[in-house]
Amino acid sequence: MRVAVLGASGYAGLELLRILLRHPACEIAAVTSEQRAGQPVGEAFPALRGQLDLVFEAADPASLAGKVDLAFAALPHSASAPSVAALRRAGVAVADLSADFRLRDPGVYREWYGVHPAPELLAEAVYGLPELHREKLRGAGLVACPGCYPTGALLPLAPFLRQRLVEPTGIAIDSKSGVSGAGRKLEEGYLFAELDENVHAYKVAQHRHGPEIEQEAGALAGEPVRATFVPHLVPTIRGIATSVYARPRRRLSAGEAHEVLAEAYRDERFVRVLPPGETPRLASVRGSNFCDVAVVADERNGTLVLLSALDNLVKGASGQAVQCANLMRGLPEETGLLEAPCAP
Amino acid sequence: MRVAVLGASGYAGLELLRILLRHPACEIAAVTSEQRAGQPVGEAFPALRGQLDLVFEAADPASLAGKVDLAFAALPHSASAPSVAALRRAGVAVADLSADFRLRDPGVYREWYGVHPAPELLAEAVYGLPELHREKLRGAGLVACPGCYPTGALLPLAPFLRQRLVEPTGIAIDSKSGVSGAGRKLEEGYLFAELDENVHAYKVAQHRHGPEIEQEAGALAGEPVRATFVPHLVPTIRGIATSVYARPRRRLSAGEAHEVLAEAYRDERFVRVLPPGETPRLASVRGSNFCDVAVVADERNGTLVLLSALDNLVKGASGQAVQCANLMRGLPEETGLLEAPCAP
């Protein structure tokens, strides 16, 4: 398939290039960047020197129509929707990595991001978590790739919500994220001297990924779900480790809890259920499309601890987008995505 | 006061030296280390070259009797109790940094650490969290300095437990710790190449500090407390950031919750209650004896989020031990401990 990457000069965009370069069925036909328009990719990003003979262009969705089968949009929220709309009008399939089509309710979107720029497309958009929505993703024209935090929270929670094994309220989601999740933002808080040897919570119970998690969790549970989402910044470039605290609705032994996870993901290539006693580690998924999950039951305290680790730029963004694109275009889902983690 | 530091070559021991060197009322009379006996301190630890003209000795508690007023014991658990017992028999006051005198019930100790080596001393030991047990610490002969994790969990929780504002069960404590908490242990998991860019939970709901937290929390609440304690290792040398999730017993607004904390620690020198909207950061307490705390009320989900940050080697160990020692010997509590954090 011939693809374009819009917003290719951000971290998610660059990660898309890294993955697509090794994808045997993809040809990168165009890369766009407002900031870098006119610059050869390898000049702007020395890591890609000699890898890709393309020049960043200013985005012109219409002109991409004849050139590509599918576009990855890695643009900021609100900026993405108009480009996506133009691409869809021109008949181009789109895997959108922004937040623009994740929230099904434009009212909720407005609360967190502002007035929705293209609400007419919401009905078409499929939430791009293949392990949960695989069938809808096959042949889809517009996919809203999930946020990095929601992916890490939903994957371990999903089987317990679906089987109504945990209370739908009082859930606490404690995530620890590397800083590339914030993109290449020039803010004091993202400077090395401010972040190294530092850890802190931020936007406690007020992060935009909170409503996204609740929406998808509610759909899985078939009833409203309430979760307190607390993201933390940790001094790593990549990775999100998530610990979810939930109350089981009935007594669940450690063995049973593990079996629920194991059974749910038995045939999944990218979700690895760890054996009892092991815990997910960022280092084991670095640079890869895997999400490692595990569960511990603290029966004494009526608490289930669900754990996950993923690379926010891969399974949390660009790898997942490619996984979706493979489904959208009828390719084997894992194409280009089986690269082993970069450990150590 | 003349002091000895037993087990001075570990990380907590060295941090004691760093603090005591600037303590205006302390003279370091002896430092012991089995491994380093015979070696000058500045040779073994180049950071201290030229700072301290002492040679590590093998520990001989009896011989210290005449030489020191107080001993800091920074020995491994189980190894500490016999030395402490000998020192107490010889009339030396002891601030013990091991776990040996923290758990009041020798049965619980046995479950987590093995048979207690000196149960007869348990009754004398005061739990060394000055903000909670100040009066008992004045003039005490034996102080059990708290673990690093319990300090970070108990300080923000204490006022809510005391005032019975939160449910005593279903509490989740999610801590992120730097690696110096593990000491200078030669295990593969503590190598730089294994830990950098890595985050993972360990000993989920099975860490030894769990029962210690529940013991002290229960004493504060006046009823049994159940907490699921989940420690995580993060790639920092120092620091513990803790996020506690608890259910309020009655509706608590953000403002009320903040006021509970603010009121409780109004006169405390080392517990800094952050204004609403700010979150504790490891970088703001690095190298110092401060513990920063904050609270966020997620009323939508009936969840209180209590946050803290401390330096595990200072307020989580050696600084707190000195704070206790000051109280034990009648010195102003903050003596030697007001050094500003090392930021950035």
Next chain:
Amino acid sequence: MRVAVLGASGYAGLELLRILLRHPACEIAAVTSEQRAGQPVGEAFPALRGQLDLVFEAADPASLAGKVDLAFAALPHSASAPSVAALRRAGVAVADLSADFRLRDPGVYREWYGVHPAPELLAEAVYGLPELHREKLRGAGLVACPGCYPTGALLPLAPFLRQRLVEPTGIAIDSKSGVSGAGRKLEEGYLFAELDENVHAYKVAQHRHGPEIEQEAGALAGEPVRATFVPHLVPTIRGIATSVYARPRRRLSAGEAHEVLAEAYRDERFVRVLPPGETPRLASVRGSNFCDVAVVADERNGTLVLLSALDNLVKGASGQAVQCANLMRGLPEETGLLEAPCAP
């Protein structure tokens, strides 16, 4: 080609697996590890869970004879040579990552590593730096893959030595290495708490890679070369950045110096000569087989500064070994090695 990896549980061994798993012409037929014998690979190394259905075996070179075309030996020096000898007797081609066949003079080997265990094979061994010895590597039976430091020092130096543009003595080589170069060694100095936020030189002018550099540099120059090699440890997992200081034999302008490098590596896939004004960065080669090089001429002070950056586990070890193996077996040299760097 069917391959075995001996010593597959070390960092270089694991990196070989990571590369070979994506190598389209390779089948990993056996992996050996004395320590891990009997353990499935994915159990021992969670990063590889689900990637490779193999169990570590104890090394038995003879038994590999029928099973594989080529063996990668990632064993400690001195332990490697006997295995290599057995494999060669059995007709298996070997890419050896140890130091055992790098030094051509067994007397020099003895000085740095001890009595050579298989001097009779030294004549057969080809030094595995494809950019310098490509023709000899085609079809070779035994290749001595270079050390990580020599690769970083020799690539920028080579064209200047060959063309006798720099003085052969008084060269200073200042390298900054990530800690994975030391392997998974359990030494205090490699603990996270000792290494993070730390930088220091070690084995100043006394590192084993010094004589290796001088041997190869001398061969390039056609006369004895003297270099003071000073390795430093920096707090990164991967990567070696090298700055070489040499005196030009005649006046060399910045432009001329750049042209020497550019000309020498014009057709090389893995050596990227940066344009004037750019300097090599570890982040731009992380996880990849690239070595970025640059040169700055300080005419004022009669000094040429040669710079390089590579990933010590890839171009400095396992990637280079695969590059050699491709040449040994007649495959296109870049097969399996074009993966883009993992940046950020």
Next chain:
Amino acid sequence: MRVAVLGASGYAGLELLRILLRHPACEIAAVTSEQRAGQPVGEAFPALRGQLDLVFEAADPASLAGKVDLAFAALPHSASAPSVAALRRAGVAVADLSADFRLRDPGVYREWYGVHPAPELLAEAVYGLPELHREKLRGAGLVACPGCYPTGALLPLAPFLRQRLVEPTGIAIDSKSGVSGAGRKLEEGYLFAELDENVHAYKVAQHRHGPEIEQEAGALAGEPVRATFVPHLVPTIRGIATSVYARPRRRLSAGEAHEVLAEAYRDERFVRVLPPGETPRLASVRGSNFCDVAVVADERNGTLVLLSALDNLVKGASGQAVQCANLMRGLPEETGLLEAPCAP
């Protein structure tokens, strides 16, 4: 003494506050910051919450005249000189941390920084390296505190230059610096995601500290000195490790070379000469005013390797400024500066 800190909200300014807070003879009477004017210090910098009851003011040098005995100016170069001039006119002693009074020749200043804003003060300024210029610093009215790199390069070089033991040309200075040296600059290159796991050279032979080093080195040698200065950025917050390569003018054994250093710094409190076999480490000086130095003679290659490690914010900036201020005001030089390094 009553002091003011101008530009107190930068990293060097904050480090001054950290040191002055513990300085027994100092009272901080005013702190200025254009950006933060009107903000209480503890609000702007949570690390200092509760430590210092001051509000940042806009700088008004004239108004400080009556209030303080000495001002520390931690302002950007060019911006500093006019403030310094105003303070001097008002009779206030100044320790200036900017580059404005370091270069004695306004022509050289112009080449690197622009037209000098107050050349009339150059004659009065003393270069603030107490180990080299102690007598001139006693009672001085204006001190130009050295750059962080020059301090690390000059301290190990000084005795060899003074005794004419090394050639004055062909010197190479390879420095590895933590990122706080760049201040709190909002540039992409200083983001955590760009810098962690990264090392690179920058401004090769073109850094502003180059001419400063050559000026002072020349003064020590009594003849022009030529040095190629190559700074590197490493992923640490603090610290500069420097390796200097020089050619001895006559044969110098390892023992003799060590003796030269040992003899030169025998009575210095802040320069610690390491015993043969040890190398300076950033971790051993972190947060402290020490500069550790060592020397290795590579007689085979006619090269002397001089090594140093210091904390760029302390001995490389603010600690050194306080050391100078102590001398300027007749206090014991080490007052407030003996705090032990923060290790680990």
